[in-house]
Amino acid sequence: MLFPSWAFLLFLAVLVPVYYLVPKRIQWIVLLLANGVFVCFAGTLGAVFMAVTVASVYAASRGMDTLFTRQRETLAEMKTTHTKEERKATRLRFEKKRRLILVACLVLNFGILFALKYGAMLGKLSAGLFGVKAFGQDLALTMGISFYTFSTVGYLLDVYRETIPAERNPFKLALFTSFFPLLVQGPITRFETVGRALAEPHTFDGRRFLSAALRIAWGYWKKLIVADRLLVAVKALCAKPSVYRGDFIFVEMLLYAACLYADFTGGIDITIGVGEMLGVRIEENFIRPYFSKSISEYWRRWHITLGEWFKRYVYYPLSVSKPMRDLSKNTRRIGVGFSRRVPVYLATILVWALTGAWHGSNLTFLVWGILNGVVILISEELKPLYARFHQRFPKLSASAFYRGFTVIRTVLLLSSLRILDCYGTVRDAFSSFFSMFTTWNWSAVFHGGVQSLGLSYYDYAIAFCGVLVMFALSVVQRKGAIRPRIQKRGTVFSVCVLLVLIGTILIFGRYGFGFDASQFIYNRF
Amino acid sequence: MEQLLDILRELHPETDFETETRLVDGGVLASFDIVMLITRIEEEFDVVIPAKDIVPENFNSAKALFALITRIGEQDD
Amino acid sequence: MKRKGFTVIGILLSCIVCFGALTAVSRLTAPKYHDTLIDGHLTGEYYDETTDHDVLFIGDCEVFEHFSPVTLFNEYGITSYIRGGAQQLAWHSYYMLEDALKTETPKVAVFNVLALKYGEPQSEAYNRLNLDGMRFGTAKLGAIRVSMTEGEDFMSYLFPLLRYHDRITALTKEDLTYWFSKGDPVSFKGYVMHTGVDPATEVPQENYDPKLPETSMAWLAKIADLCEQNGVALVLIKSPSIYPVWHAEWDDEIAAFAKARGLRYDNLIAENDLIGIDMNTDTYDQGQHLNVSGAEKLSRWFGAILQSEYGLTDHRGEAAYDADYAALTERYENEKQRLSEGN
Numbered sequence: 011m012l013f014p015s016w017a018f019l020l021f022l023a024v025l026v027p028v029y030y031l032v033p034k035r036i037q038w039i040v041l042l043l044a045n046g047v048f049v050c051f052a053g054t055l056g057a058v059f060m061a062v063t064v065a066s067v068y069a070a071s072r073g074m075d076t077l078f079t080r081q082r083e084t085l086a087e088m089k090t091t092h093t094k095e096e097r098k099a100t101r102l103r104f105e106k107k108r109r110l111i112l113v114a115c116l117v118l119n120f121g122i123l124f125a126l127k128y129g130a131m132l133g134k135l136s137a138g139l140f141g142v143k144a145f146g147q148d149l150a151l152t153m154g155i156s157f158y159t160f161s162t163v164g165y166l167l168d169v170y171r172e173t174i175p176a177e178r179n180p181f182k183l184a185l186f187t188s189f190f191p192l193l194v195q196g197p198i199t200r201f202e203t204v205g206r207a208l209a210e211p212h213t214f215d216g217r218r219f220l221s222a223a224l225r226i227a228w229g230y231w232k233k234l235i236v237a238d239r240l241l242v243a244v245k246a247l248c249a250k251p252s253v254y255r256g257d258f259i260f261v262e263m264l265l266y267a268a269c270l271y272a273d274f275t276g277g278i279d280i281t282i283g284v285g286e287m288l289g290v291r292i293e294e295n296f297i298r299p300y301f302s303k304s305i306s307e308y309w310r311r312w313h314i315t316l317g318e319w320f321k322r323y324v325y326y327p328l329s330v331s332k333p334m335r336d337l338s339k340n341t342r343r344i345g346v347g348f349s350r351r352v353p354v355y356l357a358t359i360l361v362w363a364l365t366g367a368w369h370g371s372n373l374t375f376l377v378w379g380i381l382n383g384v385v386i387l388i389s390e391e392l393k394p395l396y397a398r399f400h401q402r403f404p405k406l407s408a409s410a411f412y413r414g415f416t417v418i419r420t421v422l423l424l425s426s427l428r429i430l431d432c433y434g435t436v437r438d439a440f441s442s443f444f445s446m447f448t449t450w451n452w453s454a455v456f457h458g459g460v461q462s463l464g465l466s467y468y469d470y471a472i473a474f475c476g477v478l479v480m481f482a483l484s485v486v487q488r489k490g491a492i493r494p495r496i497q498k499r500g501t502v503f504s505v506c507v508l509l510v511l512i513g514t515i516l517i518f519g520r521y522g523f524g525f526d527a528s529q530f531i532y533n534r535f
Numbered sequence: 536m537e538q539l540l541d542i543l544r545e546l547h548p549e550t551d552f553e554t555e556t557r558l559v560d561g562g563v564l565a566s567f568d569i570v571m572l573i574t575r576i577e578e579e580f581d582v583v584i585p586a587k588d589i590v591p592e593n594f595n596s597a598k599a600l601f602a603l604i605t606r607i608g609e610q611d612d
Numbered sequence: 613m614k615r616k617g618f619t620v621i622g623i624l625l626s627c628i629v630c631f632g633a634l635t636a637v638s639r640l641t642a643p644k645y646h647d648t649l650i651d652g653h654l655t656g657e658y659y660d661e662t663t664d665h666d667v668l669f670i671g672d673c674e675v676f677e678h679f680s681p682v683t684l685f686n687e688y689g690i691t692s693y694i695r696g697g698a699q700q701l702a703w704h705s706y707y708m709l710e711d712a713l714k715t716e717t718p719k720v721a722v723f724n725v726l727a728l729k730y731g732e733p734q735s736e737a738y739n740r741l742n743l744d745g746m747r748f749g750t751a752k753l754g755a756i757r758v759s760m761t762e763g764e765d766f767m768s769y770l771f772p773l774l775r776y777h778d779r780i781t782a783l784t785k786e787d788l789t790y791w792f793s794k795g796d797p798v799s800f801k802g803y804v805m806h807t808g809v810d811p812a813t814e815v816p817q818e819n820y821d822p823k824l825p826e827t828s829m830a831w832l833a834k835i836a837d838l839c840e841q842n843g844v845a846l847v848l849i850k851s852p853s854i855y856p857v858w859h860a861e862w863d864d865e866i867a868a869f870a871k872a873r874g875l876r877y878d879n880l881i882a883e884n885d886l887i888g889i890d891m892n893t894d895t896y897d898q899g900q901h902l903n904v905s906g907a908e909k910l911s912r913w914f915g916a917i918l919q920s921e922y923g924l925t926d927h928r929g930e931a932a933y934d935a936d937y938a939a940l941t942e943r944y945e946n947e948k949q950r951l952s953e954g955n
Contacts, residue, residue, distance in 0.1 A: 016765060016767060171586070171587035172587070173587060306565050306566075306567070307562065310562065310565070321566050322589075322590075325566060325570075326566075326569070326570070326586050326589040327586035327589075329570040329573070329574075330570070330573055330577075330583070330584060330585070330586055330589070331586075335577070335583075338574060350571060350574050350575070351571075353570060353574060354567055354570040354571055354574070357570065358567070386567070387567075390565075390567050397548075397549075466781055466782070468780075468781030468782075469781060472781070500619070501619050501622075501623065502618075502619055502622030502623055502626065505622075505623045505626055505627075506626045509626055509627065509630040510630075512630075513630055513633065513634055516634060516773055516774070516777060517634075517637055517641075517773070517777050517780055518777070518780070519777070520778070521774075522765070522768055522774050522775055522777070522778075523736060523763060523764055523765070523768060523775060
């Protein structure tokens with residue numbers, strides 16, 4: 011079930027009233043059942059994989075919990091009778107057991123994720139190399155698996171770290187893993203917030219309902235009016251790397267930036283809105299990312315939950331791990347600055363490679379990830395240089411002009427990197443990107459070029475207006491959340507805003523059986 | 536504490552670390568800085584900060600960070 | 613309390629305004645079918661009829677371009693209407709008949725069998741042409757249900773905005789002219805006139821399944837049942853077009869069906885010479901469809917059969933019909949004049 015489908019709207023229309031009408035005691039069970047319907051609707055095979063994840067993570071977390079308790083009891087008993095060394099040995103023994111459980115569970119869950127994500131690619135590869143019948147090609151990527159695997163594994167790691175206690179009820183863990191709005195486009199959430207909130211009773215609140223409806227409508231607005239419209243042109247541009255070169259790539263960069271933003275943030279708006287409708291607060295995943303002044307700031311504001319996950323569970327643990335510390339010590343003779351940088355450099359590149367791999371199985375994503383890491387490291391190294399520049403020209407640095415420049419620079423830089431996820435091969439991506447500097451064909455772009463991409467001038471105009479509205483709202487939002495300000499003006503005003511959103515979506519949205527006058531060419535029979 | 540402030544100032548000379556309480560949430564310390572910082576702290580204070588303690592709450596102010604270092608130092612004994 | 617009442621009224625009012633605005637846009641963006649793609653106008657024109665009909669034709673272009681109700685009335689006093697549409701498939705015809713039977717009961721229903729060769733919905737465009745103009749009711753809902761091709765959704769038939777909203781970027785003058793008015797009828801009691809001449813050539817050969825699809829035959833049986841229940845005599849015909857080919861096996865199958873159900877079945881292709889149709893002068897597209905000359909010849913010939921076999925009343929001289937048909941005949945002759953001058 012995708013967000014823009016009658017099935018999804020119907021699903022919500024049935025679920026929400028039922029959810030608030032049943033006794034509070036069984037509210038979470040209703041939600042769990044709804045999740046089950048949603049997951050099975052996407053495919054029963056996916057449901058099986060999800061069940062495996064829930065069962066394994068549940069068993070592992072409970073096992074760890076038991077070990078923690080036993081460790082505490084044993085150590086308490088040993089306190090008077092044994093030496094410090096003996097007690098430490100005991101603690102290490104327990105820790106080793108826990109680590110064993112953790113590793114086994116991680117291997118299983120990431121194994122499933124890996125097999126499903128890369129299975130098709132490996133299958134094709136093996137078929138090509140050995141003439142073996144491809145396996146896994148039919149395994150369509152299970153809905154939301156990248157998101158729920160990360161969320162659920164995050165929970166396991168928190169239990170392992172003793173940050174949170176293990177959940178005793180496996181069905182509440184299942185409720186968290188399968189929470190349906192998160193399966194479409196994420197975000198990755200944390201059990202201690204969303205997981206706990208899901209299991210709590212919720213009372214209907216008209217004000218909150220209206221607020222949620224506004225957020226959902228705004229999400230659809232961005233998705234259907236801007237994203238799905240521009241996607242047509244972006245797809246057309248990416249499909250023919252040999253034709254659309256030079257300045258077309260610049261157009262592609264801008265269109266894709268707008269398209270991706272509208273699509274992804276729109277989807278998250280719907281997700282968060284649906285959560286709000288059910289009384290569950292879901293973390294924000296974007297904070298006006300295109301207003302960032304550097305790539306690393308951008309990554310703190312775009313797809314926040316993914317970045318947080320990688321930082322929390324990979325980047326920090328990796329950079330402070332024993333091998334890294336040893337490596338740092340061993341390289342000290344080369345130079346203090348160098349040895350201090352070794353862990354952070356290695357961890358950065360590795361995390362970005364993983365982030366790339368998370369986004370897709372294609373090699374282009376890996377290159378994209380690593381390049382992101384490289385750009386971030388370079389800009390970190392350049393910081394002293396910037397600092398000197400700012401000291402020299404304090405007035406210029408403080409000006410709005412300079413701030414605007416840094417924002418535009420960042421958007422162009424990240425759009426350039428994104429060229430990589432437009433194309434199937436790294437070669438096409440690089441060749442397209444560099445053609446921007448060698449081929450000057452603005453006249454071709456505007457004389458027939460942009461009209462050949464499947465969109466009319468009206469479409470571009472509508473998309474442009476949509477982008478303007480998004481931009482204006484982002485500017486307004488810098489001074490505080492928008493929906494409370496709308497609602498402060500009264501229910502009638504809020505309903506009017508909602509109706510305007512719905513009305514404009516119905517008229518200007520790109521959905522349904524596309525009417526194309528050429529389809530009506532009348533074949534006499 | 537003074538020793539810690541020196542390390543912090545080395546990283547970001549422009550920030551007033553004695554009063555700032557939103558170092559991570561406010562975007563002063565990026566993940567890059569945090570790892571550099573941890574490496575320096577381990578050198579200077581001879582403590583190992585475990586991954587599970589690398590959370591914004593412990594790095595948002597010099598005071599919180601110092602408390603963390605002290606706590607870990609005591610645990611080790 | 614007063615405040616709450618104000619809120620409720622405010623919300624209601626905004627909803628009404630919003631609904632009104634969307635309805636206006638919906639009407640604006642829906643195809644008007646008046647100056648272009650006029651076949652889409654046919655379904656809706658039926659509802660403007662002020663008189664009832666003794667004969668109802670149902671089927672595809674082989675009825676709405678081949679029979680002239682004007683000729684039938686002026687020659688025999690037979691009152692008739694053609695509920696036909698472009699590629700109107702068997703189930704469309706069934707529901708058109710069901711829809712018509714809600715307001716009138718003709719004595720005879722004439723069904724052209726060519727469309728029976730299609731057992732599956734063919735294209736969204738033809739569905740729209742035939743169903744958009746249909747009045748809301750069980751017949752329309754039923755017709756939509758069975759007509760949808762893959763990728764279509766039910767809701768968009770009930771709320772045309774969902775289907776045509778994209779046309780907001782491609783509006784023409786026609787859309788503005790007929791935004792709130794239906795405009796003059798494009799047909800003459802369902803008949804669409806053509807005056808051109810383009811002689812028939814050799815008929816291309818094609819592969820075909822010697823058996824008609826079971827689904828369409830089932831719909832034919834349903835049409836027969838419907839007529840039986842309502843006391844309407846059903847006549848099956850195959851219009852005299854020579855292309856698309858009406859194969860002998862199909863002809864036998866329909867003949868067998870007619871015999872089993874006790875229905876009359878006329879394959880008029882065989883009788884072209886008797887009717888007087890000359891495929892050099894009476895077709896405007898090489899034998900696929902008849903022009904007005906061919907249609908009038910066919911109507912004269914078939915009207916005689918209807919009158920003799922089914923004892924239809926001669927309504928000439930009845931004031932209500934005379935006035936209606938006199939106006940129609942005038943428009944008809946004017947159109948004929950206009951079209952032939954155009955050629």
